[in-house]
Structure formats: C-alpha cells, structure tokens
Amino acid sequence: MNLSEEDKKIILDWINEKCGVMRCNCCGNAKWELVGFSTLPIGYDVRSTRYFYAQGLPQVTIACINCGHLLFFSPTIMGIEPIQPEEKETNIEEKGSKISTDQTNSDAG
Ligand SMILES: [Zn+2]
Numbered sequence: 001m002n003l004s005e006e007d008k009k010i011i012l013d014w015i016n017e018k019c020g021v022m023r024c025n026c027c028g029n030a031k032w033e034l035v036g037f038s039t040l041p042i043g044y045d046v047r048s049t050r051y052f053y054a055q056g057l058p059q060v061t062i063a064c065i066n067c068g069h070l071l072f073f074s075p076t077i078m079g080i081e082p083i084q085p086e087e088k089e090t091n092i093e094e095k096g097s098k099i100s101t102d103q104t105n106s107d108a109g
Contacts, residue, residue: 029066
C-alpha cells in the first residue's frame with residue numbers, strides 16, 4: 001500500500017526523533033531513503049512449511065542509498081493506525097425489489 005504524504009511525514013519525523021543520525025551497519029553510509037509503500041511479511045512455520053496469513057506484521061522500510069541495506073520499522077509503534085472503512089447501510093427491501101424487477105424484465109424479454 002502506498003504511503004500518504006501525511007504518513008511519510010509521521011515516519012520521517014519519528015525516525016529523526018528516535019534514531020537521529022543512523023549509520024548503515026553494512027557500509028557506514030548515513031543517507032537513507034523511505035520506501036514509498038508499506039509491506040506485510042506473513043507468518044511461516046519452517047517445520048510444517050505452512051503460511052499463517054493472520055500473523056502478518058506490518059512494516060515500513062528505509063533503504064541505505066549506498067548499498068541497499070534495508071531497515072524495517074513498525075508503523076503501529078509510530079502511531080499509524082489502520083483506518084476501518086465506513087460500513088454502508090443496506091436496505092434489504094430495496095435490494096429485493098430490484099432483483100424481482102430484473103427477473104420480470106428477463107421473463108418479458
Ligand atoms: Zn549501506
């Protein structure tokens with residue numbers, strides 16, 4: 001999922017506040033780039049080789065711009081919470097009458 005500009009700001013502010021200047025463990029570079037989308041590695045049992053889709057762990061990623069080493073952070077701990085879509089109220093009677101209208105049309109045709 002692409003990160004919004006608001007989420008990118010939250011992430012960069014959080015990293016700057018909590019981590020300050022970070023050096024890459026692999027090459028020592030101090031310049032990073034925020035990857036523009038979040039990801040979700042899922043649970044996997046190495047013994048049974050089964051996947052556990054409900055055990056996903058959301059993450060945001062920054063990449064060392066010199067060697068490509070990746071660091072992962074939890075968007076939840078950064079305060080980026082899921083937004084649930086609003087539920088639409090459905091009128092079952094209206095839906096039912098539309099279906100019967102369609103059936104009438106197909107019978108007539
Ligand atoms: Zn590096």
